[in-house]
Amino acid sequence: MTEQYQHRARKRFGQNFLHDAGVIHRILRSIAAKAGEHLVEIGPGQGALTEGLLGSGAQLDVIELDLDLIPILTAKFGDNPRFRLNQGDALKFDFSRLSDGQRSLRVVGNLPYNISTPLIFHLLEHAALIRDMHFMLQKEVVERLAAGPGGGDWGRLSIMVQYFCRVEHLFNVGPGAFNPPPKVDSAIVRLVPHAQLPHPAQDPRQLERVVREAFNQRRKTLRNTLKGLLSAEAIEAAGVDGSLRPEQLDLAAFVRLADQLAAHNPSAGEQTP
Numbered sequence: 001m002t003e004q005y006q007h008r009a010r011k012r013f014g015q016n017f018l019h020d021a022g023v024i025h026r027i028l029r030s031i032a033a034k035a036g037e038h039l040v041e042i043g044p045g046q047g048a049l050t051e052g053l054l055g056s057g058a059q060l061d062v063i064e065l066d067l068d069l070i071p072i073l074t075a076k077f078g079d080n081p082r083f084r085l086n087q088g089d090a091l092k093f094d095f096s097r098l099s100d101g102q103r104s105l106r107v108v109g110n111l112p113y114n115i116s117t118p119l120i121f122h123l124l125e126h127a128a129l130i131r132d133m134h135f136m137l138q139k140e141v142v143e144r145l146a147a148g149p150g151g152g153d154w155g156r157l158s159i160m161v162q163y164f165c166r167v168e169h170l171f172n173v174g175p176g177a178f179n180p181p182p183k184v185d186s187a188i189v190r191l192v193p194h195a196q197l198p199h200p201a202q203d204p205r206q207l208e209r210v211v212r213e214a215f216n217q218r219r220k221t222l223r224n225t226l227k228g229l230l231s232a233e234a235i236e237a238a239g240v241d242g243s244l245r246p247e248q249l250d251l252a253a254f255v256r257l258a259d260q261l262a263a264h265n266p267s268a269g270e271q272t273p
């Protein structure tokens, strides 16, 4: 038996290890890593994806939190000079440490589902250093990431991620591909940070603020939900119909609202973390 069977999957680390060779190959084909590239794998686990990623000839940094997995990863890959193991919490990891200042990092991971949203927000802070990201996530989260305006999936996550990235829902993966199988369906998503933002806001923190406030009560009209932030006149000045509900607005309209907020209350963004 290989080392794989010596490690018991831990729920608190969100451990669902991939074992379906077909799914692993499909993920690796989607990433299509090449020699000379710089990959960063979050949560390598027992190395299901790591082996194929290293096989591409790319430089690979992995970030793993579970101390028990460190000797397993070291035994499998430690001899490879292109492999570098970083033990720690990806949520606190300073990705700029790995960067050469170019938009070069290719981030990948079958993410622990309990931290996937905060981790994506953390990575977006380093969007300028990232070429692309490929993640396995809960299918429901991928649907929200890739959603367009007008439906129930369109919300804070879709808008803030699409502000920074192009989003592609690549394919779905059933629970049977993992050990132990999760209770939910999963999907692979590709996020490609925009080289130039299609709808730049004067202050992205105010975009975050206006979006959060708008979707706090998604069934109400914008005039009502944004009462505490923007007057009816300011909403109108943004070219937005205040009688619409937040899910009917596209990203560009939210950016215009954020810019109104910046114009009327320049320090407002500083209050958000």
Ligand code: SAM
Pocket: 013, 014, 015, 016, 017, 018, 019, 042, 043, 044, 045, 046, 047, 048, 049, 063, 064, 065, 066, 069, 088, 089, 090, 091, 109, 110, 111, 112, 113, 115
């Ligand atoms: N990549 C492996 C695979 O596909 O089989 C493992 C995927 S498993 C869903 C998630 C991995 O992320 C586990 O190895 C877990 O220990 C690790 N992990 C959990 N929380 C983490 C964190 N905050 N930072 C880095 N790794 C974490």
